[in-house]
Amino acid sequence: xxxxxxxxxxxxxxxxxxxxxxxxxxxxxxxxxxxxxxxxxxxxxxxxxxxxxxxxxxxxxxxxxxxxxxxxxxxxxxxxxxxxxxxxxxxxxxxxxxxxxxxxxxxxxxxxxxxxxxxxxxxxxxxxxxxxxxxxxxxxxxxxxxxxxxxxxxxxxxxxxxxxxxxxxxxxxxxxxxxxxxxxxxxxxxxxxxxxxxxxxxxxxxxxxxxxxxxxxxxxxxxxxxxxxxxxxxxxxxxxxxxx
Numbered sequence: 001x002x003x004x005x006x007x008x009x010x011x012x013x014x015x016x017x018x019x020x021x022x023x024x025x026x027x028x029x030x031x032x033x034x035x036x037x038x039x040x041x042x043x044x045x046x047x048x049x050x051x052x053x054x055x056x057x058x059x060x061x062x063x064x065x066x067x068x069x070x071x072x073x074x075x076x077x078x079x080x081x082x083x084x085x086x087x088x089x090x091x092x093x094x095x096x097x098x099x100x101x102x103x104x105x106x107x108x109x110x111x112x113x114x115x116x117x118x119x120x121x122x123x124x125x126x127x128x129x130x131x132x133x134x135x136x137x138x139x140x141x142x143x144x145x146x147x148x149x150x151x152x153x154x155x156x157x158x159x160x161x162x163x164x165x166x167x168x169x170x171x172x173x174x175x176x177x178x179x180x181x182x183x184x185x186x187x188x189x190x191x192x193x194x195x196x197x198x199x200x201x202x203x204x205x206x207x208x209x210x211x212x213x214x215x216x217x218x219x220x221x222x223x224x225x226x227x228x229x230x231x232x233x234x235x236x237x238x239x240x241x242x243x244x
Contacts, residue, residue, distance in 0.1 A: 002085065004102040014207070015023055016024070017025075020033055021033045021034060021035065021070065022035055022036040022046070022067065022068060022070055023067050023068040023070075024036070024046065024059060024063060024064060024067045024068075025045060025064070025065045025066050025067065025068070026059070026063055026065060027037065027062075027063050027065050029065070032046065032048075032059070033048075034047060034048050034057075035047040035048075035049075036069055037056075037185070038055070039067075040061075040236070041061065042060060042061055043058045043059065043060055043061060044058065044059050044061065044064060044067060044126070045057075045058045046058070056201070057103070057147075079096065088142070089141055089142050090139075090140070090141060090142075090149075091138070091139075091140040091141075091142065091148065091193070092137075092138070092139055093136075093137070093138040094135075094137050094138075094141075095135065095136045095137075096134065096135040097133075097134060097135075098131060098132070098133060098134065098135070099131075099132055099133070099134035099156050099158075100130055100132075100134070101129070101130045101131075101158070102130075105126040105129075106124060106190075109122040109123055109126055110122075111157075112125065112126075112179075114166055114167075114168045115166050116164065116165045116167035116174060117162070117164045117165070117166075117179075118127070121162055121164050125160055125161075125163065125179065128160030128162075129158050129159070129181060129183065130158070131158065132156055132157050132158025132159075132183070133156070133157050133158070134154070134155065134156045134157075135136035135154070135155055136152065136153065136154040136155075137152070137153045137154075138150060138151075138152050138191060138193070138209065139151050140191065140209075141153075142193075142195045146194055146195055147192070147193070147194050148192075148193040148194075148195075149160065149190070149191065149192055149193070150190075150191045150193060151188075151189070151190060151191060152187070152188070152189050152190075152191045152209070152211045152213070152238065153186075153187070153188055154184040154238060155184065155185065155186045155187070156183075156184075157182075157183070157184050157185075158182075158183050159180070159181060159182040159183065160180070160181060161178055161179065161180035161181075161222070162178070162179050162180075163176070163177070163178050163179075164176070164177075164179065165223060166179075166223070175224055177223075177224030177225070178219065178222060178224065179222065179223055179224075180219075180222040181219055181220070181221050181222075182220040183217075183218070183219050184217075184218040184219075185216070185218075186215070186216045187211075187213060187215045187216075187236055187238055187239055188213045188214050189211035189212050189213020189214070189236070189238060190211065190212060190213060190236070191209050191210065191211040192210045192211075193207070193208070193209045193210075194208050194209075194228040195207045197210075198243075201228045204243055204244070205243065205244040206241075206242075206243060207240070207241070207242050207243070207244050208239075208240065208241050208242075209235070209239070209240040210238075210239055211236075211237060211238040211239075211240075212235075212236075212237050213235075213236060213238075214233060214234075214235065214236065215233065215234050215235070215236030216231075216232070216233045217230070217231060217232040217233065217234075218230070218231050219231070222225060
């Protein structure tokens with residue numbers, strides 16, 4: 001009787017061990033019943049026991065939806081279940097296009113009118129400086145699936161020219177010539193980047209990047225026969241929001 005009871009306990013123990021296997025659920029919703037040995041950033045390593053035949057294997061993290069680790073003892077323990085979000089640690093983003101300056105130019109327009117240009121010429125000149133080319137490069141290292149740190153470079157370039165009469169303020173002469181400006185703005189900064197899936201299908205990401213750094217300004221001016229150079233630098237920030 002004691003021997004039968006012992007065999008019965010052994011049977012239930014073996015059945016419990018077999019039933020309390022770990023599980024790996026792939027992105028295709030396939031389930032691997034196994035014993036998880038090790039989890040790294042790239043792969044999950046596991047052991048299989050099929051009809052008393054032991055084997056080992058691994059599956060890339062990029063192909064895993066989530067995994068489940070069963071309790072190792074009969075004590076009251078919660079089942080460990082973790083969603084797997086595969087991600088790349090490095091992200092390089094390049095962009096370019098057109099930019100537009102919204103700052104007011106009323107005072108500068110009035111100064112140009114005082115120098116002899118008509119109001120229409122003055123407005124046309126500064127409106128032409130508003131539209132320019134821009135480009136940027138972002139390098140980000142992700143420390144988690146949703147957050148990363150990195151560096152950013154961004155530039156903006158615009159130019160325009162206008163011919164007209166300049167008043168040298170001598171009460172006699174008017175000088176006909178060309179007024180031109182070439183403006184370059186550069187930004188270098190450290191960034192904090194965040195990304196979040198919008199839907200469960202994981203097809204769209206909401207991205208945001210916050211950058212703090214140094215902004216430099218360079219303005220090359222041609223005034224008739226004279227050349228002027230204006231430069232400056234200041235603390236700056238850059239914020240980007242987008243959908244990827």
